[in-house]
Amino acid sequence: MILSEIRVLICDDSILVRKKMTDLMTKLGCKEIYTATDGENAVEQYKTNLPDITFMDIVMPKKTGVEALKEILAVNPKAKVVVASSVGTQGNLKEAIEAGAYDFLQKPISDSDVEKILNRI
Amino acid sequence: MFTQFFGNYLLNQRLVSPEQLTEALELQKTTRLKLGVLAINAGYMTAEQVEEVHNAQQRMDKRIGDIAVEMGFLTKDQVEELLSSQKSGHLLMGQALVDRGYMTTAQFEQAMRSYKAENSITDADFTDVQNDKACAAIRKFYGLDALRNSKTYTDYISLFFKNIIRFIGDDFTPLDPEQITSYSCMNAAVQKINGPISFVTAIEADDNAYIDFAARYAGEPLNCIDEMTNASVGEFLNLQNGLFTVNISNDSGMELQLEPQENSVGAELNDLAEAFRIPLAFPFGTVNVIIAGV
Numbered sequence: 454m455i456l457s458e459i460r461v462l463i464c465d466d467s468i469l470v471r472k473k474m475t476d477l478m479t480k481l482g483c484k485e486i487y488t489a490t491d492g493e494n495a496v497e498q499y500k501t502n503l504p505d506i507t508f509m510d511i512v513m514p515k516k517t518g519v520e521a522l523k524e525i526l527a528v529n530p531k532a533k534v535v536v537a538s539s540v541g542t543q544g545n546l547k548e549a550i551e552a553g554a555y556d557f558l559q560k561p562i563s564d565s566d567v568e569k570i571l572n573r574i
Numbered sequence: 575m576f577t578q579f580f581g582n583y584l585l586n587q588r589l590v591s592p593e594q595l596t597e598a599l600e601l602q603k604t605t606r607l608k609l610g611v612l613a614i615n616a617g618y619m620t621a622e623q624v625e626e627v628h629n630a631q632q633r634m635d636k637r638i639g640d641i642a643v644e645m646g647f648l649t650k651d652q653v654e655e656l657l658s659s660q661k662s663g664h665l666l667m668g669q670a671l672v673d674r675g676y677m678t679t680a681q682f683e684q685a686m687r688s689y690k691a692e693n694s695i696t697d698a699d700f701t702d703v704q705n706d707k708a709c710a711a712i713r714k715f716y717g718l719d720a721l722r723n724s725k726t727y728t729d730y731i732s733l734f735f736k737n738i739i740r741f742i743g744d745d746f747t748p749l750d751p752e753q754i755t756s757y758s759c760m761n762a763a764v765q766k767i768n769g770p771i772s773f774v775t776a777i778e779a780d781d782n783a784y785i786d787f788a789a790r791y792a793g794e795p796l797n798c799i800d801e802m803t804n805a806s807v808g809e810f811l812n813l814q815n816g817l818f819t820v821n822i823s824n825d826s827g828m829e830l831q832l833e834p835q836e837n838s839v840g841a842e843l844n845d846l847a848e849a850f851r852i853p854l855a856f857p858f859g860t861v862n863v864i865i866a867g868v
Contacts, residue, residue, distance in 0.1 A: 466834075469792055469805040512834050539816025540832055542823040559820070561741075561813055 454505060454574055460485040461571075462504040464495035464521065465537070466513045470562075474508060477564055481571065492516025496524045499532070506555070506574055508567075511538040511545065519552050526553045533574055537562055575708040575735055576693060576700045579715065580664040581747030581855075583689050584671075592855070594676045595667075599745045600857035601674070602666035609638045611669045612656040613648060614683045615697070621680035623647045662700050663744050703736040716751050721848055723867070726771055730818055730865060731852065737814050738854070742790045749853040749860065757851060757864060759841040760784070761799060763808040765815055766868070769830035774843060776864040777811050783859030804837035811835050 461483050463474045471488050478486045487502050489495040493515040499507060507525065511518040522534045536549040541559035549557050556570055581599070584590045590598070610624035619627075619642065627642050634641070639653040648656075668686070671677040677685075690696070699707050712731050718724045738746065762778040779787060781799060788806035789796040796803050812835045819830040843849075849866030 467805045467809050468801050469809050472802070512832065514834070539812050541816070541820050542829060544823070544829050560816060 456571060457482045457484055459483045459506065459571060459574070460487075460502065460504045462487045462489065462495070462498055462502060462507040464489040464492070464498070464507065464513065464518065465510040466490055467510070470510065470560075474562070474567075477567060481568060483571070492518060492521035495521040496528075499525045500528055503529070505533065506571065507532065507534045508558075508562075509534050509536050509554075511536060511540070511549070519548055522549070522552050522554060535570055575703045575711065575732070576689075576695050577663040577667075577744065578735065578746055578748055579693075579711060580689055580700075581667060582715075582749065584677075584685060585747070585749075587685065589681055589685055590671060590676055594671065594674070595747060596855060596857055597674065598667045598670040598676070599747065599855070601670040602663065602745060605666045605670045605673065607661050607665055607669050609642065609653070609656060610679060611665055611672065611682065612659060613642070613652075614679065615665055615668075615686060616652075616656060616659070618652050618656070619647050621678070621683040624679050660697075660701075662697070664700055703732055703739065708732060715748065716850060716852070717753075723771055723848070726822070727848075727850075727865065729821065730773075730775075733818055733821065734814055734852075734863060737810070737817070741810060741813075742787065743856070746854045746856045749855050751853070752851040754849045754851050754864075754866075755844075755846050757843045757846070757849075759838065759843065759864075761807075761837075761839055762841050762864075763804065763811045763835050763837050764841060764843075765808075765811050765835040766833040767815055767819065767830050768833065770828055771830070772868045774846070774849075774864070774866045774868055775811060775815060776841075776843065776862075777807050778862045778864060780859060783856065783861050786858035787856070787861050799839075808835040808837055 461478050463471055465471050475486055487498050489498045491514045509518040518536055525532045525534055533555040535556045536554040537558040538545055539560040546557050558566055581595055613619035630641050642648040643650055668682045672679055672682055702708055709728050709732055713719050713728050718727045721727055759778045760780050761784040762776045764776040767773045785796050785803055788803040791810045792806040815832050822828050846866035852863040854861050
Protein backbone atom coordinates (compact mmCIF):
# COMPACT_ATOMS: atom_id res chain seq x y z
CA MET A 454 0.00 0.00 0.00
CA ILE A 455 1.17 3.53 -0.55
CA LEU A 456 1.40 5.67 2.57
CA SER A 457 -1.18 8.21 1.43
CA GLU A 458 -3.84 5.48 1.30
CA ILE A 459 -3.17 3.96 4.72
CA ARG A 460 -5.72 4.35 7.49
CA VAL A 461 -4.23 3.93 10.98
CA LEU A 462 -5.65 3.31 14.45
CA ILE A 463 -3.45 4.30 17.41
CA CYS A 464 -4.41 2.82 20.81
CA ASP A 465 -2.56 4.07 23.87
CA ASP A 466 -3.74 5.45 27.19
CA SER A 467 -0.90 7.99 27.18
CA ILE A 468 -1.80 11.31 25.58
CA LEU A 469 1.90 11.82 24.86
CA VAL A 470 2.23 8.59 22.87
CA ARG A 471 -1.03 9.29 20.99
CA LYS A 472 0.20 12.76 20.08
CA LYS A 473 3.68 11.59 19.02
CA MET A 474 2.24 8.79 16.90
CA THR A 475 -0.41 11.06 15.38
CA ASP A 476 2.25 13.65 14.52
CA LEU A 477 4.38 10.95 12.89
CA MET A 478 1.47 9.49 10.85
CA THR A 479 0.53 13.01 9.72
CA LYS A 480 4.14 13.67 8.69
CA LEU A 481 4.24 10.40 6.76
CA GLY A 482 1.04 11.41 4.97
CA CYS A 483 -1.34 8.67 6.18
CA LYS A 484 -4.88 9.08 4.87
CA GLU A 485 -6.88 8.69 8.10
CA ILE A 486 -5.70 8.56 11.72
CA TYR A 487 -7.98 7.31 14.51
CA THR A 488 -7.09 7.12 18.19
CA ALA A 489 -8.32 5.10 21.16
CA THR A 490 -7.52 5.66 24.83
CA ASP A 491 -8.24 2.19 26.26
CA GLY A 492 -8.67 -1.42 25.16
CA GLU A 493 -12.47 -1.30 25.00
CA ASN A 494 -12.40 1.89 22.93
CA ALA A 495 -9.77 0.29 20.66
CA VAL A 496 -12.13 -2.56 19.73
CA GLU A 497 -15.01 -0.12 19.12
CA GLN A 498 -12.84 2.12 16.96
CA TYR A 499 -11.63 -0.89 14.99
CA LYS A 500 -15.15 -2.11 14.29
CA THR A 501 -16.30 1.37 13.23
CA ASN A 502 -13.34 2.36 11.07
CA LEU A 503 -11.73 -0.92 9.94
CA PRO A 504 -8.23 0.60 9.69
CA ASP A 505 -5.47 -0.94 7.56
CA ILE A 506 -3.17 -1.13 10.56
CA THR A 507 -3.53 -0.74 14.32
CA PHE A 508 -0.81 0.17 16.83
CA MET A 509 -1.73 -1.20 20.26
CA ASP A 510 -0.24 -0.54 23.69
CA ILE A 511 -0.36 -3.55 26.06
CA VAL A 512 -1.02 -2.02 29.48
CA MET A 513 -4.25 -0.04 29.13
CA PRO A 514 -7.34 0.50 31.30
CA LYS A 515 -10.60 -1.45 30.85
CA LYS A 516 -9.09 -4.06 28.53
CA THR A 517 -5.41 -4.90 27.90
CA GLY A 518 -3.91 -4.53 24.45
CA VAL A 519 -3.64 -8.29 24.07
CA GLU A 520 -7.33 -8.80 24.99
CA ALA A 521 -8.29 -6.07 22.50
CA LEU A 522 -6.07 -7.69 19.87
CA LYS A 523 -7.87 -11.03 20.29
CA GLU A 524 -11.28 -9.37 19.92
CA ILE A 525 -10.18 -7.49 16.82
CA LEU A 526 -8.90 -10.70 15.26
CA ALA A 527 -12.25 -12.32 16.03
CA VAL A 528 -13.86 -9.55 13.95
CA ASN A 529 -11.27 -9.71 11.19
CA PRO A 530 -8.73 -12.57 11.30
CA LYS A 531 -6.56 -10.69 8.78
CA ALA A 532 -6.35 -7.50 10.88
CA LYS A 533 -2.82 -6.14 11.18
CA VAL A 534 -2.25 -5.20 14.82
CA VAL A 535 1.21 -4.09 15.92
CA VAL A 536 1.70 -4.46 19.67
CA ALA A 537 3.86 -1.76 21.26
CA SER A 538 5.15 -2.04 24.78
CA SER A 539 7.89 -0.75 27.04
CA VAL A 540 8.31 -4.32 28.24
CA GLY A 541 9.66 -6.31 25.32
CA THR A 542 10.50 -9.42 27.34
CA GLN A 543 10.43 -12.86 25.73
CA GLY A 544 7.26 -13.55 27.72
CA ASN A 545 5.37 -10.52 26.45
CA LEU A 546 6.67 -10.98 22.93
CA LYS A 547 5.52 -14.61 22.94
CA GLU A 548 2.09 -13.69 24.31
CA ALA A 549 1.61 -11.00 21.64
CA ILE A 550 2.77 -13.19 18.77
CA GLU A 551 0.67 -16.15 19.98
CA ALA A 552 -2.35 -13.88 20.20
CA GLY A 553 -1.79 -13.02 16.53
CA ALA A 554 0.12 -9.72 16.57
CA TYR A 555 1.42 -8.59 13.19
CA ASP A 556 4.58 -7.21 14.79
CA PHE A 557 5.99 -6.07 18.13
CA LEU A 558 7.57 -2.69 18.89
CA GLN A 559 9.68 -1.94 21.95
CA LYS A 560 9.00 1.52 23.37
CA PRO A 561 10.26 4.17 22.92
CA ILE A 562 8.87 3.71 19.45
CA SER A 563 11.32 4.82 16.79
CA ASP A 564 9.95 6.71 13.79
CA SER A 565 11.98 4.58 11.40
CA ASP A 566 10.56 1.31 12.80
CA VAL A 567 7.01 2.60 12.31
CA GLU A 568 7.84 3.75 8.79
CA LYS A 569 9.30 0.34 7.94
CA ILE A 570 6.13 -1.39 9.12
CA LEU A 571 3.90 0.98 7.16
CA ASN A 572 5.97 0.44 4.02
CA ARG A 573 5.59 -3.32 4.42
CA ILE A 574 1.79 -3.59 4.52
CA MET B 575 28.71 8.94 34.16
CA PHE B 576 31.86 10.38 35.72
CA THR B 577 30.95 13.58 33.90
CA GLN B 578 27.88 13.95 36.12
CA PHE B 579 29.63 12.79 39.31
CA PHE B 580 32.36 15.39 38.72
CA GLY B 581 29.85 18.12 39.58
CA ASN B 582 29.08 16.38 42.87
CA TYR B 583 32.81 16.05 43.56
CA LEU B 584 33.26 19.81 43.14
CA LEU B 585 30.36 20.39 45.54
CA ASN B 586 31.69 18.01 48.17
CA GLN B 587 35.16 19.53 47.93
CA ARG B 588 33.44 22.87 48.55
CA LEU B 589 35.08 24.24 45.41
CA VAL B 590 31.72 25.51 44.16
CA SER B 591 28.36 26.30 45.71
CA PRO B 592 25.13 24.58 44.59
CA GLU B 593 24.05 27.87 42.98
CA GLN B 594 27.30 28.17 41.04
CA LEU B 595 27.02 24.56 39.90
CA THR B 596 23.45 25.10 38.70
CA GLU B 597 24.57 28.18 36.81
CA ALA B 598 27.44 26.23 35.21
CA LEU B 599 25.03 23.44 34.16
CA GLU B 600 22.88 26.07 32.48
CA LEU B 601 25.84 27.81 30.86
CA GLN B 602 27.62 24.72 29.59
CA LYS B 603 25.27 24.48 26.60
CA THR B 604 26.66 27.73 25.25
CA THR B 605 30.19 27.48 26.62
CA ARG B 606 33.07 27.24 24.17
CA LEU B 607 35.91 25.03 25.34
CA LYS B 608 39.26 26.79 25.27
CA LEU B 609 42.60 25.21 24.56
CA GLY B 610 43.89 25.78 28.09
CA VAL B 611 41.24 23.61 29.76
CA LEU B 612 41.69 20.92 27.10
CA ALA B 613 45.47 20.94 27.57
CA ILE B 614 45.14 20.69 31.35
CA ASN B 615 42.68 17.84 31.04
CA ALA B 616 45.03 15.97 28.71
CA GLY B 617 47.92 16.56 31.10
CA TYR B 618 49.89 18.43 28.41
CA MET B 619 50.04 21.74 30.28
CA THR B 620 49.85 22.89 33.87
CA ALA B 621 47.54 25.66 35.00
CA GLU B 622 50.61 27.82 35.50
CA GLN B 623 51.69 27.35 31.89
CA VAL B 624 48.17 28.14 30.70
CA GLU B 625 48.25 31.38 32.69
CA GLU B 626 51.62 32.22 31.15
CA VAL B 627 50.25 31.69 27.64
CA HIS B 628 47.15 33.77 28.40
CA ASN B 629 49.31 36.60 29.72
CA ALA B 630 51.50 36.42 26.62
CA GLN B 631 48.42 36.55 24.40
CA GLN B 632 47.49 39.92 25.86
CA ARG B 633 50.75 41.30 24.47
CA MET B 634 50.54 39.74 21.01
CA ASP B 635 47.92 39.15 18.35
CA LYS B 636 48.27 35.38 18.00
CA ARG B 637 46.17 32.35 18.69
CA ILE B 638 46.61 30.59 22.03
CA GLY B 639 47.71 27.36 20.29
CA ASP B 640 50.43 29.11 18.30
CA ILE B 641 51.76 30.85 21.42
CA ALA B 642 51.79 27.58 23.39
CA VAL B 643 53.79 25.96 20.57
CA GLU B 644 56.22 28.91 20.42
CA MET B 645 56.73 28.73 24.16
CA GLY B 646 57.46 25.02 23.89
CA PHE B 647 54.49 23.87 25.99
CA LEU B 648 52.70 22.04 23.17
CA THR B 649 53.62 20.53 19.82
CA LYS B 650 51.58 21.37 16.71
CA ASP B 651 50.25 17.80 16.71
CA GLN B 652 49.08 18.16 20.31
CA VAL B 653 47.23 21.38 19.43
CA GLU B 654 45.50 19.60 16.54
CA GLU B 655 44.65 16.65 18.74
CA LEU B 656 43.20 18.86 21.49
CA LEU B 657 41.11 20.92 19.11
CA SER B 658 39.57 17.82 17.56
CA SER B 659 39.04 15.98 20.86
CA GLN B 660 35.62 15.14 22.26
CA LYS B 661 34.00 17.98 24.18
CA SER B 662 32.87 16.18 27.32
CA GLY B 663 30.36 17.73 29.70
CA HIS B 664 32.72 17.85 32.67
CA LEU B 665 35.13 20.00 30.67
CA LEU B 666 32.33 22.31 29.56
CA MET B 667 31.23 22.60 33.17
CA GLY B 668 34.82 23.34 34.26
CA GLN B 669 35.20 25.91 31.51
CA ALA B 670 31.92 27.60 32.51
CA LEU B 671 33.08 27.76 36.14
CA VAL B 672 36.46 29.19 35.14
CA ASP B 673 34.87 31.68 32.71
CA ARG B 674 32.54 32.92 35.46
CA GLY B 675 35.45 33.26 37.84
CA TYR B 676 34.04 30.70 40.29
CA MET B 677 37.18 28.58 40.00
CA THR B 678 40.71 29.38 38.97
CA THR B 679 42.42 27.36 36.27
CA ALA B 680 44.74 26.01 38.96
CA GLN B 681 41.80 24.84 41.10
CA PHE B 682 40.28 23.17 38.06
CA GLU B 683 43.57 21.41 37.30
CA GLN B 684 43.89 20.18 40.88
CA ALA B 685 40.27 19.02 41.02
CA MET B 686 40.53 17.16 37.71
CA ARG B 687 43.75 15.46 38.74
CA SER B 688 42.46 14.34 42.15
CA TYR B 689 39.12 13.24 40.74
CA LYS B 690 40.73 11.10 38.04
CA ALA B 691 43.24 9.61 40.51
CA GLU B 692 40.66 8.83 43.20
CA ASN B 693 38.44 7.04 40.71
CA SER B 694 41.26 5.55 38.57
CA ILE B 695 39.62 6.88 35.43
CA THR B 696 40.75 8.02 32.02
CA ASP B 697 39.02 10.46 29.67
CA ALA B 698 37.30 7.57 27.90
CA ASP B 699 35.58 6.54 31.14
CA PHE B 700 33.88 9.90 31.60
CA THR B 701 30.98 9.40 29.25
CA ASP B 702 30.48 5.66 29.74
CA VAL B 703 27.45 4.96 31.90
CA GLN B 704 27.38 1.20 32.19
CA ASN B 705 30.98 -0.01 32.24
CA ASP B 706 32.49 -1.66 35.33
CA LYS B 707 34.08 1.54 36.63
CA ALA B 708 30.84 3.50 36.28
CA CYS B 709 28.91 0.74 38.07
CA ALA B 710 31.54 0.67 40.84
CA ALA B 711 31.22 4.45 41.20
CA ILE B 712 27.43 4.15 41.41
CA ARG B 713 27.65 1.42 44.08
CA LYS B 714 30.08 3.53 46.10
CA PHE B 715 28.23 6.83 45.69
CA TYR B 716 24.86 5.35 46.65
CA GLY B 717 26.24 2.93 49.27
CA LEU B 718 24.71 -0.08 47.54
CA ASP B 719 27.30 -2.73 48.45
CA ALA B 720 25.61 -3.60 51.73
CA LEU B 721 22.23 -4.24 50.12
CA ARG B 722 20.79 -7.69 49.51
CA ASN B 723 20.01 -6.77 45.92
CA SER B 724 23.07 -4.63 45.30
CA LYS B 725 23.44 -5.64 41.65
CA THR B 726 19.78 -5.02 40.86
CA TYR B 727 19.89 -1.53 42.38
CA THR B 728 23.15 -0.77 40.57
CA ASP B 729 21.72 -1.94 37.25
CA TYR B 730 18.56 0.10 37.83
CA ILE B 731 20.42 3.31 38.63
CA SER B 732 22.98 2.98 35.83
CA LEU B 733 20.16 2.36 33.34
CA PHE B 734 18.31 5.35 34.77
CA PHE B 735 21.31 7.59 34.19
CA LYS B 736 21.69 6.25 30.68
CA ASN B 737 18.05 7.02 29.91
CA ILE B 738 18.24 10.45 31.52
CA ILE B 739 21.25 11.30 29.35
CA ARG B 740 19.53 9.89 26.25
CA PHE B 741 16.06 11.39 26.69
CA ILE B 742 16.35 14.34 29.08
CA GLY B 743 19.93 15.65 28.89
CA ASP B 744 23.41 15.21 30.30
CA ASP B 745 23.35 18.52 32.18
CA PHE B 746 22.67 17.17 35.65
CA THR B 747 24.60 16.46 38.80
CA PRO B 748 23.67 13.65 41.18
CA LEU B 749 23.35 15.12 44.66
CA ASP B 750 24.01 13.07 47.78
CA PRO B 751 21.35 10.36 48.22
CA GLU B 752 19.18 9.83 51.23
CA GLN B 753 18.00 6.54 52.70
CA ILE B 754 14.31 6.80 53.50
CA THR B 755 11.58 4.71 55.07
CA SER B 756 8.74 6.97 53.99
CA TYR B 757 8.41 9.91 51.64
CA SER B 758 5.87 12.63 50.97
CA CYS B 759 5.83 13.37 47.27
CA MET B 760 4.96 16.67 45.65
CA ASN B 761 4.17 15.94 41.99
CA ALA B 762 5.01 12.36 41.14
CA ALA B 763 4.77 9.54 38.67
CA VAL B 764 4.77 6.24 40.57
CA GLN B 765 5.10 2.72 39.22
CA LYS B 766 5.38 -0.66 40.92
CA ILE B 767 7.46 -3.51 39.59
CA ASN B 768 6.29 -6.90 40.82
CA GLY B 769 7.89 -10.33 40.78
CA PRO B 770 10.56 -12.27 42.64
CA ILE B 771 12.04 -8.84 43.38
CA SER B 772 9.47 -6.06 43.91
CA PHE B 773 10.05 -2.33 43.84
CA VAL B 774 8.20 0.93 44.07
CA THR B 775 9.71 3.53 41.75
CA ALA B 776 8.86 7.18 41.41
CA ILE B 777 9.98 10.40 39.77
CA GLU B 778 9.11 13.37 41.95
CA ALA B 779 9.67 17.13 41.82
CA ASP B 780 8.20 20.51 42.62
CA ASP B 781 5.94 22.17 40.02
CA ASN B 782 8.61 23.91 37.97
CA ALA B 783 11.11 21.07 37.83
CA TYR B 784 8.31 18.56 37.10
CA ILE B 785 7.04 20.62 34.17
CA ASP B 786 10.51 21.24 32.72
CA PHE B 787 11.48 17.59 33.05
CA ALA B 788 8.26 16.60 31.27
CA ALA B 789 8.83 19.20 28.54
CA ARG B 790 12.27 17.85 27.81
CA TYR B 791 10.96 14.29 27.44
CA ALA B 792 7.97 15.38 25.36
CA GLY B 793 10.23 17.54 23.21
CA GLU B 794 7.79 20.41 23.29
CA PRO B 795 7.03 23.35 25.54
CA LEU B 796 4.77 22.62 28.51
CA ASN B 797 3.79 25.27 31.01
CA CYS B 798 1.44 23.72 33.54
CA ILE B 799 0.75 20.40 35.19
CA ASP B 800 -1.87 18.83 32.98
CA GLU B 801 -2.52 15.45 31.40
CA MET B 802 0.33 15.88 28.89
CA THR B 803 2.85 16.82 31.60
CA ASN B 804 1.85 13.87 33.77
CA ALA B 805 1.85 11.52 30.77
CA SER B 806 5.37 12.64 29.84
CA VAL B 807 6.88 11.97 33.26
CA GLY B 808 4.86 8.75 33.56
CA GLU B 809 5.93 7.57 30.12
CA PHE B 810 9.59 8.22 30.90
CA LEU B 811 9.30 6.16 34.12
CA ASN B 812 7.43 3.43 32.25
CA LEU B 813 10.12 3.38 29.58
CA GLN B 814 12.89 3.11 32.19
CA ASN B 815 11.10 0.32 34.05
CA GLY B 816 10.22 -1.47 30.83
CA LEU B 817 13.81 -1.52 29.64
CA PHE B 818 14.93 -2.57 33.12
CA THR B 819 12.59 -5.57 33.18
CA VAL B 820 13.73 -6.53 29.67
CA ASN B 821 17.37 -6.45 30.81
CA ILE B 822 16.59 -8.51 33.92
CA SER B 823 14.67 -11.00 31.83
CA ASN B 824 17.53 -11.29 29.32
CA ASP B 825 20.23 -11.54 32.01
CA SER B 826 18.61 -13.91 34.47
CA GLY B 827 15.37 -15.14 32.92
CA MET B 828 13.45 -13.48 35.77
CA GLU B 829 10.09 -12.12 34.57
CA LEU B 830 8.94 -8.98 36.35
CA GLN B 831 5.56 -7.33 35.80
CA LEU B 832 4.92 -3.60 35.63
CA GLU B 833 1.79 -2.11 37.09
CA PRO B 834 0.38 0.86 35.16
CA GLN B 835 2.15 4.06 36.22
CA GLU B 836 0.13 6.54 38.25
CA ASN B 837 0.45 10.28 38.63
CA SER B 838 -0.35 11.97 41.87
CA VAL B 839 0.07 15.10 43.91
CA GLY B 840 0.94 14.63 47.58
CA ALA B 841 1.37 10.84 47.44
CA GLU B 842 2.65 9.28 50.65
CA LEU B 843 5.07 6.40 50.25
CA ASN B 844 5.22 4.43 53.50
CA ASP B 845 6.81 1.27 54.93
CA LEU B 846 9.68 1.40 52.48
CA ALA B 847 12.62 -0.97 52.80
CA GLU B 848 16.05 -0.46 51.23
CA ALA B 849 14.67 2.79 49.90
CA PHE B 850 16.58 5.70 48.42
CA ARG B 851 15.83 9.22 47.37
CA ILE B 852 18.19 9.97 44.52
CA PRO B 853 18.21 13.71 43.83
CA LEU B 854 19.41 14.96 40.44
CA ALA B 855 20.15 18.66 40.08
CA PHE B 856 19.26 20.06 36.64
CA PRO B 857 19.53 23.72 35.62
CA PHE B 858 15.73 23.92 36.01
CA GLY B 859 15.60 22.38 39.49
CA THR B 860 15.98 19.14 41.38
CA VAL B 861 14.22 15.96 40.34
CA ASN B 862 14.06 13.05 42.80
CA VAL B 863 14.11 9.43 41.82
CA ILE B 864 12.71 7.09 44.46
CA ILE B 865 13.59 3.41 44.46
CA ALA B 866 12.26 1.26 47.25
CA GLY B 867 12.04 -2.43 47.93
CA VAL B 868 8.65 -3.68 49.10
